[in-house]
Each structure stands twice: as structure tokens, then as C-alpha cells.
Amino acid sequence: xxxxxxxxxxxxxxxxxxxxxxxxxxxxxxxxxxxxxxxxxxxxxxxxxxxxxxxxxxxxxxxxxxxxxxxxxxxxxxxxxxxxxxxxxxxxxxxxxxxxxxxxxxxxxxxxxxxxxxxxxxxxxxxxxxxxxxxxxxxxxxxxxxxxxxxxxxxxxxxxxxxxxxxxxxxxxxxxxxxxxxxxxxxxxxxxxxxxxxxxxxxxxxxxxxxxxxxxxxxxxxxxxxxxxxxxxxxxxxxxxxxxxxxxxxxxxxxxxxxxxxxxxxxxxxxxxxxxxxxxxxxxxxxxxxxxxxxxxxxxxxxxxxxxxxxxxxxxxxxxxxxxxxxxxxxxxxxxxxxxxxxxxxxxxxxxxxxxxxxxxxxxxxxxxxxxxxxxxxxxxxxxxxxxxxxxxxxxxxxxxxxxxxxxxxxxxxxxxxxxxxxxxxxxxxxxxxxxxxxxxxxxxxxxxxxxxxxxxxxxxxxxxxxxxxxxxxxxxxxxxxxxxxxxxxxxxxxxxxxxxxxxxxx
Amino acid sequence: xxxxxxxxxxxxxxxxxxxxxxxxxxxxxxxxxxxxxxxxxxxxxxxxxxxxxxxxxxxxxxxxxxxxxxxxxxxxxxxxxxxxxxxxxxxxxxxxxxxxxxxxxxxxxxxxxxxxxxxxxxxxxxxxxxxxxxxxxxxxxxxxxxxxxxxxxxxxxxxxxxxxxxxxxxxxxxxxxxxxxxxxxxxxxxxxxxxxxxxxxxxxxxxxxxxxxxxxxxxxxxxxxxxxxxxxxxxxxxxxxxxxxxxxxxxxxxxxxxxxxxxxxxxxxxxxxxxxxxxxxxxxxxxxxxxxxxxxxxxxxxxxxxxxxxxxxxxxxxxxxxxxxxxxxxxxxxxxxxxxxxxxxxxxxxxxxxxxxxxxxxxxxxxxxxxxxxxxxxxxxxxxxxxxxxxxxxxxxxxx
Numbered sequence: 001x002x003x004x005x006x007x008x009x010x011x012x013x014x015x016x017x018x019x020x021x022x023x024x025x026x027x028x029x030x031x032x033x034x035x036x037x038x039x040x041x042x043x044x045x046x047x048x049x050x051x052x053x054x055x056x057x058x059x060x061x062x063x064x065x066x067x068x069x070x071x072x073x074x075x076x077x078x079x080x081x082x083x084x085x086x087x088x089x090x091x092x093x094x095x096x097x098x099x100x101x102x103x104x105x106x107x108x109x110x111x112x113x114x115x116x117x118x119x120x121x122x123x124x125x126x127x128x129x130x131x132x133x134x135x136x137x138x139x140x141x142x143x144x145x146x147x148x149x150x151x152x153x154x155x156x157x158x159x160x161x162x163x164x165x166x167x168x169x170x171x172x173x174x175x176x177x178x179x180x181x182x183x184x185x186x187x188x189x190x191x192x193x194x195x196x197x198x199x200x201x202x203x204x205x206x207x208x209x210x211x212x213x214x215x216x217x218x219x220x221x222x223x224x225x226x227x228x229x230x231x232x233x234x235x236x237x238x239x240x241x242x243x244x245x246x247x248x249x250x251x252x253x254x255x256x257x258x259x260x261x262x263x264x265x266x267x268x269x270x271x272x273x274x275x276x277x278x279x280x281x282x283x284x285x286x287x288x289x290x291x292x293x294x295x296x297x298x299x300x301x302x303x304x305x306x307x308x309x310x311x312x313x314x315x316x317x318x319x320x321x322x323x324x325x326x327x328x329x330x331x332x333x334x335x336x337x338x339x340x341x342x343x344x345x346x347x348x349x350x351x352x353x354x355x356x357x358x359x360x361x362x363x364x365x366x367x368x369x370x371x372x373x374x375x376x377x378x379x380x381x382x383x384x385x386x387x388x389x390x391x392x393x394x395x396x397x398x399x400x401x402x403x404x405x406x407x408x409x410x411x412x413x414x415x416x417x418x419x420x421x422x423x424x425x426x427x428x429x430x431x432x433x434x435x436x437x438x439x440x441x442x443x444x445x446x447x448x449x450x451x452x453x454x455x456x457x458x459x460x461x462x463x464x465x466x467x468x469x470x471x472x473x474x475x476x477x478x479x480x481x482x483x484x485x486x487x488x489x490x491x492x493x494x495x496x497x498x499x500x501x502x503x504x505x506x507x
Numbered sequence: 508x509x510x511x512x513x514x515x516x517x518x519x520x521x522x523x524x525x526x527x528x529x530x531x532x533x534x535x536x537x538x539x540x541x542x543x544x545x546x547x548x549x550x551x552x553x554x555x556x557x558x559x560x561x562x563x564x565x566x567x568x569x570x571x572x573x574x575x576x577x578x579x580x581x582x583x584x585x586x587x588x589x590x591x592x593x594x595x596x597x598x599x600x601x602x603x604x605x606x607x608x609x610x611x612x613x614x615x616x617x618x619x620x621x622x623x624x625x626x627x628x629x630x631x632x633x634x635x636x637x638x639x640x641x642x643x644x645x646x647x648x649x650x651x652x653x654x655x656x657x658x659x660x661x662x663x664x665x666x667x668x669x670x671x672x673x674x675x676x677x678x679x680x681x682x683x684x685x686x687x688x689x690x691x692x693x694x695x696x697x698x699x700x701x702x703x704x705x706x707x708x709x710x711x712x713x714x715x716x717x718x719x720x721x722x723x724x725x726x727x728x729x730x731x732x733x734x735x736x737x738x739x740x741x742x743x744x745x746x747x748x749x750x751x752x753x754x755x756x757x758x759x760x761x762x763x764x765x766x767x768x769x770x771x772x773x774x775x776x777x778x779x780x781x782x783x784x785x786x787x788x789x790x791x792x793x794x795x796x797x798x799x800x801x802x803x804x805x806x807x808x809x810x811x812x813x814x815x816x817x818x819x820x821x822x823x824x825x826x827x828x829x830x831x832x833x834x835x836x837x838x839x840x841x842x843x844x845x846x847x848x849x850x851x852x853x854x855x856x857x858x859x860x861x862x863x864x865x866x867x868x869x870x871x872x873x874x875x876x877x878x879x880x881x882x883x884x885x886x887x888x889x890x891x892x893x894x895x896x897x898x899x900x901x902x903x904x905x906x907x
Binding site for chain 2: 334
């Protein structure tokens with residue numbers, strides 16, 4: 001075969017360096033092994049993945065609960081902690097024999113290492129890292145599908161078979177395979193480190209984010225402060241990325257991010273004080289468990305000021321995640337791509353992951369602090385007595401579970417997506433104006449009003465009536481959205497118009 | 508030029524260097540590859556932080572010698588080149604050139620062809636304004652109206668395709684008529700489209716035009732007063748957005764526009780009727796909204812065309828028989844029509860042969876673009892896409 005020579009210098013692909021190199025190599029190996037199988041059996045793999053995830057989630061819950069119970073109960077007649085004496089496999093087997101647990105013989109060997117804290121930490125970290133990676137992947141796919149529906153098209157439909165469910169995985173593989181460009185004039189060190197500075201804090205925020213009463217990696221007493229701090233640190237990565245790129249548009253993006261951060265952080269942190277005052281603690285698990293008595297006990301419906309605080313928090317959280325209408329740091333029609341203009345491939349994907357994980361974290365904060373955390377709208381006093389595995393599972397599904405937490409978070413992510421594909425972008429002076437001159441006074445009034453309420457009216461009949469009214473308003477909002485959605489689903493074709501429907505694929 | 512013209516209307520923002528923190532000035536190249544310059548426009552911005560002190564447009568990245576080619580081909584061969592000038596309004600460009608040649612040579616156009624020409628010019632005006640409205644939303648960060656507009660534009664392109672086979676570069680309106688008669692079902696399909704399309708304009712208004720954020724982004728931004736608009740020689744929706752009621756279709760009717768009833772929408776001050784508060788005459792929102800209103804007027808004209816469309820005369824045909832063999836007299840002509848972007852004029856000089864001695868086009872985008880230097884001063888960086896988008900320039904025609 002003839003070798004063609006070109007008069008210009010051939011570009012040599014830049015090799016990945018540092019941790020990215022290992023990840024890229026791993027991803028390539030995984031892809032070469034998995035691609036033929038995934039493309040051959042897409043449907044069974046999807047269903048299998050859902051089933052396995054479900055089993056793992058429940059097994060995790062049951063296993064941790066059992067180990068906790070055994071470790072803290074008096075097996076040999078004396079209460080002891082984990083470190084005093086190690087449980088033996090026989091003791092675990094003896095404990096399990098009395099319970100109607102399937103497969104005791106195997107489970108006792110699986111449970112034994114879990115009494116060691118290091119093993120538990122490793123398992124927990126693995127689970128968190130898996131969750132942290134799965135949430136952006138599904139959120140991106142979900143965003144593209146929702147955007148497609150909003151824009152009267154289908155969104156991804158090919159990869160994976162069913163509605164393009166594997167599109168994000170394919171995109172991820174494509175991104176790690178891309179060339180890792182570092183501009184010649186860029187500050188190479190900072191340029192390389194910036195994506196990690198954005199990525200790692202949003203991963204760290206997951207460490208203290210409780211998905212359920214027992215579903216928290218570290219039940220820290222200052223969890224709220226820790227998460228708020230991690231969300232704030234993420235901004236540093238963005239600013240460094242914009243600065244190190246040595247691109248004028250990137251600097252604009254970075255400056256806008258800095259500017260935006262100082263304006264939204266103030267009202268956001270101010271309204272975060274309100275649930276803390278209600279609960280009297282910074283511990284997220286305790287704040288969540290305060291709201292277990294049904295949807296009318298959720299903090300958002302506690303009094304009018306908490307209701308205002310919740311709305312203020314949600315708007316500020318949009319600015320926090322750089323989501324429309326506050327997506328100024330990366331506004332694609334003004335700043336090309338803002339702070340990540342010069343990024344490509346894996347490092348760009350890190351920014352993307354950080355953004356979607358941050359969306360989940362701020363939604364998780366909103367859910368934990370204002371909307372009943374992992375509890376269902378039903379009061380948890382209605383729960384069954386947990387004397388069999390089936391009832392434990394039913395309680396988990398109906399009354400309190402990570403599923404409910406993730407479900408609520410996904411609803412808020414959906415609203416973020418909905419807003420993004422509906423509203424235009426605001427201008428930087430309007431962001432500053434709305435955050436500093438509108439939302440901050442509102443937040444202050446809510447804070448003071450809430451304090452006065454807690455001292456004077458809390459627990460009185462008036463307070464209970466207002467709480468009931470607010471809870472009914474909240475339910476009314478949900479019901480009206482649902483009815484509009486159902487109406488739209490049923491009459492969508494008529495609303496869009498015959499000619500447009502005729503152009504849809506598959507019609 | 509910038510020194511001699513003082514702004515007659517104060518911009519919405521305070522002067523950047525008065526008592527405020529001001530930083531080192533930075534020159535930023537916006538374009539030629541930039542998402543919101545609508546092609547290969549390059550604007551050099553002199554900025555102080557987010558403030559833009561000066562914006563100078565640079566053109567010439569899409570120059571294809573379109574006018575020079577006109578001196579080497581016969582008029583009917585030149586019609587496809589006019590498509591490529593303003594590629595979003597090919598029909599209107601064909602019409603302008605065809606009318607100029609017909610005026611020079613005295614060719615008579617069949618009556619049915621006149622109606623078809625007006626109809627297609629107006630359909631193309633809708634298609635062009637759909638792109639303008641949709642991409643303006645895109646410039647402001649609203650992605651969804653853009654796809655809605657393109658969905659409707661697809662249907663218009665289907666109509667064009669059914670008539671002439673092309674979806675972008677039509678060459679349908681030609682010297683002495685149109686290239687082909689309408690397909691049998693065209694009137695019904697077109698009526699069906701208009702019935703579908705008219706309510707959609709309300710959708711765009713509800714989704715984008717009256718959106719509070721959109722009004723705050725575009726209202727009172729890039730204000731051009733009526734005097735300035737006339738002084739700069741602006742035309743089309745940019746002129747009418749400044750409140751000047753001037754439309755060649757009314758002022759100097761060509762083809763048979765004098766037979767149709769339609770209004771000329773102009774920019775109106777905010778707070779009255781359906782105009783939201785915060786809007787002033789001559790700002791970006793007014794220019795945008797004039798386009799939305801013009802789509803409604805175009806629908807009216809098309810409906811009248813479809814109603815009055817005369818039957819084909821088999822003796823006369825749909826195109827003049829001598830359209831390809833016509834000789835240009837030793838004379839010159841200049842004729843302007845109302846393009847979706849403004850007044851598109853063609854100057855043609857004949858020398859007795861079949862090939863013109865000179866062809867010159869007066870492009871509306873080119874003339875409208877010159878006001879960017881005036882309007883894009885002392886504003887925020889985010890206002891520059893708003894101003895460029897409201898000019899609705901097509902670079903293919905700026906750089907002829």
C-alpha cells in the first residue's frame with residue numbers, strides 16, 4: 001500500500017498522562033470486551049442490570065442491618081462493640097438460623113468480613129462511586145430524552161436497543177478515546193488539574209449525603225456544612241479551568257462563574273439555616289428523620305417562611321449547578337463554550353460528570369432539608385412490624401428507602417431539565433440583581449420570620465392550620481402538574497397539530 | 508465613522524468607566540467561528556470586563572465573486588447564483604433579479620406566474636423569518652423555539668420541493684415567469700399548512716416573545732432611533748422596528764402587491780396592547796417582533812393569492828417563451844424589492860448582447876450590518892449576540 005506523504009507536519013496524538021492514562025487504558029479494555037456482548041444482547045443486559053441493581057440495593061440494606069444488629073446485641077450474654085471481640089462465622093450462622101433468611105449457609109460467610117470497618121468502608125465507597133458514576137450517565141440520557149420530547153423529536157433511539165438507553169455509555173467510550181488536547185499557550189499543570197478539582201468535590205459531597213436512615217457513608221454531625229462547602233469548592237475547579245486555558249472566552253466563563261458564585265451562595269446559605277433552625281441540628285440523618293410523619297410534617301410545609309425558603313433554595317441551586325437560566329459560565333451562544341472551551345475528551349467528561357453529580361447533590365439537599373428526605377408521603381407510624389424479610393422490604397418500598405430519595409431527586413433533576421429547555425438565559429447583571437437584591441432580602445425575611453415563628457407560634461393551633469393549608473397547596477401543585485401531564489399525554493397529538501404529528505418518526 | 512456620529516438614544520447601561528471599578532481593556536475576536544455570529548462574521552470587541560466599549564464588524568470570509576460572475580453568464584444562467592447570496596430567501600433573490608431583467612428587457616410575465624411568484628416570495632419570507640425568530644431564541648439561550656420553528660420550516664421546504672424540486676437553492680422564479688407550474692394538490696396542501704401554521708405563531712409568542720426573561724434580555728437593548736435608522740440606510744424589519752412605516756410592497760408596489768390587503772407592522776412602545784413593558788421603539792425586541800408580525804401578514808397575502816390564483820392559460824404558459832434567448836438592450840436598470848431582510852436591489856447594465864456588462868446587488872444584510880458599530884457600543888457582552896441576532900444578517904449576501 002502506497003504511503004502518501006503530506007507537506008505539513010503530521011500531528012502526533014498526545015498521550016494521556018497521570019491517572020487519566022490508566023482510566024483510558026481500562027476503558028479501552030472494557031470496551032473491547034463488552035462491546036460485542038452488549039451489542040448482541042442489549043435488552044437482556046438492561047433488564048439484568050436493573051434486576052441485579054435492585055438485588056444489590058436490598059442485599060446491602062439487609063446485610064448492613066444484620067451486621068449492625070449482631071454486632072451490637074448480646075450474643076454471648078454481654079453487650080459488646082465491634083472492636084472488643086470478633087464475631088465468628090458460627091455465631092452469625094446461629095443468629096441467622098432463627099430468621100427466615102434465604103441461603104444462610106452462604107450469607108454467613110459473606111457477612112463475616114463486613115464486621116471489619118475497613119471492609120465496610122471499601123464496600124460503601126465502591127457503592128458510592130458506582131452511584132456517582134451511574135447518576136450522571138442516566139441523568140444525561142434522561143435529559144436528552146426529555147429535551148427530545150419537549151422539542152417534538154425522539155432523542156437518542158439507537159444505542160442499546162430500547163430508546164437508546166446505552167447512549168451515554170457509548171458517549172463515554174467515545175470521549176475517553178478522544179485526543180487529550182492541552183493548548184500550547186495554556187498553563188499545562190493547572191489545565192490538567194482543574195477538571196479533578198471540579199470532579200472530586202462533587203464526589204466527596206456524596207460521602208455525607210444520606211440516601212436513607214442507615215444509608216449514609218459517614219453520618220457526620222456537620223454534614224450540611226460539609227456538603228455546602230464541597231459544592232462551593234467545585235467552583236474553584238471551574239475558575240482554574242477558565243484561567244489555565246489561556247483563552248479569552250474561557251476567562252469570561254471563569255469570571256462569570258466567580259461573579260455568579262458570590263451572588264447565589266449568600267441567599268442559598270441563608271435559607272439553608274432555616275431547616276437547621278427547625279431541626280436544631282446539622283446532622284442530615286436527624287433532619288431527615290424529623291420528617292417521617294407524613295408529607296404534612298415536611299419542613300417545606302412547616303410555615304410560610306420555610307415554603308418561601310424552599311423556593312429560594314431551588315432557584316439558587318439552579319445557579320449553583322450552572323443550569324439554565326443561569327448557565328452563564330458556559331453560555332454557548334455568547335462564550336462559545338465558556339470555561340470548558342479548550343477541553344476535550346476525558347477531561348471535558350469530568351466537567352460534565354461533576355455538573356450532573358452536582359445537580360443530584362443540590363436536589364438531594366432540597367429533598368433532605370425540605371421535602372421529607374427518604375420518607376414517603378405516608379406517615380411512618382403506619383409501617384409494619386419488621387418480623388420477616390417481606391415486611392422489611394415492603395416497609396422499605398412504602399415508607400422509607402433510598403429509592404424514594406433517588407426518585408424525589410430525579411423529579412427535581414427533571415424540573416431542572418424542563419426549565420433548561422424552556423427558558424432563555426439571563427444576563428450577568430440580571431443574575432447579580434436577582435440574587436443580591438431580590439433573593440437575598442427574601443431569604444433574610446424568611447430567616448427572621450421563621451425565627452419569630454419558632455418562638456411565638458410554633459405548636460399552636462394557628463400554626464397547625466397554616467401547616468395543613470401549606471401541605472394542601474403542595475399536594476395541589478403536584479396533583480395539578482400530574483393532571484396537566486396526563487392531559488398532555490392523552491391529547492398531545494391534537495395539541496401539536498396533525499401536520500407535525502405526520503412528520504414524527506413511526507407515524 | 509464612529510467618531511462623527513453621537514448616539515442619540517442613551518443605551519440602557521451606565522458608562523463603564525465612571526466611578527466604577529474598571530479593568531484592563533481586552534480585544535476579543537468574536538468569530539469568524541462563533542456560534543452566534545450567524546455564519547462567518549468577525550466582530551472585534553474592545554471590552555472592559557463584561558462591558559463592550561466598541562465592536563467593529565469585519566467581513567469578507569465568504570466572498571465568492573457573485574457580482575463578477577454576472578458579467579460572464581446570461582441572465583437566466585445567473586439566477587442560480589442569486590440563490591446563493593441570501594441562501595435563506597432564495598425565492599426573493601430570484602424574484603429581485605428576474606424583475607430587474609424583465610424591467611430592462613420589457614418581458615411580460617403571465618398573470619398566473621405573477622401570483623405564483625408573490626405566493627412563493629411570501630412563503631419564503633415566512634421560512635426566512637422562522638429561521639430568524641428561531642435562531643434569535645437560540646442566541647438568547649432558548650433552544651426549544653428554534654426546533655419548533657425548524658419543524659414548521661421543514662413543511663415549507665416540502666412545499667417548495669413539490670413545486671421546484673429543491674429545498675434551499677430553488678431557482679424557481681426565473682426570467683419571465685417561473686420554471687414550472689404548481690403541482691395539482693398544491694393549493695390544498697398549502698391551505699392545510701396555513702391553517703396549521705397560524706396558531707403556531709401564538710405558540711412562539713407565548714413561549715418566547717412574551718417570556719419575561721426574553722423581554723428583559725432584548726427590551727431596551729441596542730436601541731436605534733428612527734432618525735438613526737434612516738441615516739444609516741437601514742431597511743426591512745430593522746428599519747420598521749425603529750418605528751418607520753416603510754415597506755416597498757406598499758410604498759412602491761412591484762409584481763401585483765397592490766392587489767393584496769396587508770398591514771406593515773412597525774415597532775411600538777411597550778405597555779400598550781400586546782407589547783410588554785420594558786420595550787422601547789427600535790430595540791432588539793421590536794425588531795424581533797416585527798418579524799413575528801410579518802409572518803402573520805404573509806399568511807394573509809398567501810391566502811389571498813390562493814383564493815385569486817388564475818387558471819393556467821395553455822397558450823401563454825407559465826414562463827415567457829423568450830426567457831432564455833433574450834438580449835439585453837444597451838441600457839441600465841436598478842430595481843429594489845422587499846426581501847425578508849430589507850431592500851434587495853439589482854443594478855444591471857446591458858450592452859446589446861445576451862450577457863450583462865455589469866451586475867451589482869445592493870444587499871440588505873450588508874447595509875444593516877453597518878449599524879452594529881453604532882448599536883454595539885457601551886453595552887454588555889451578552890447584548891452583542893442580541894444585537895447581531897436582531898439584525899438577522901446572512902453572510903452569504905454580505906460578502907457577495
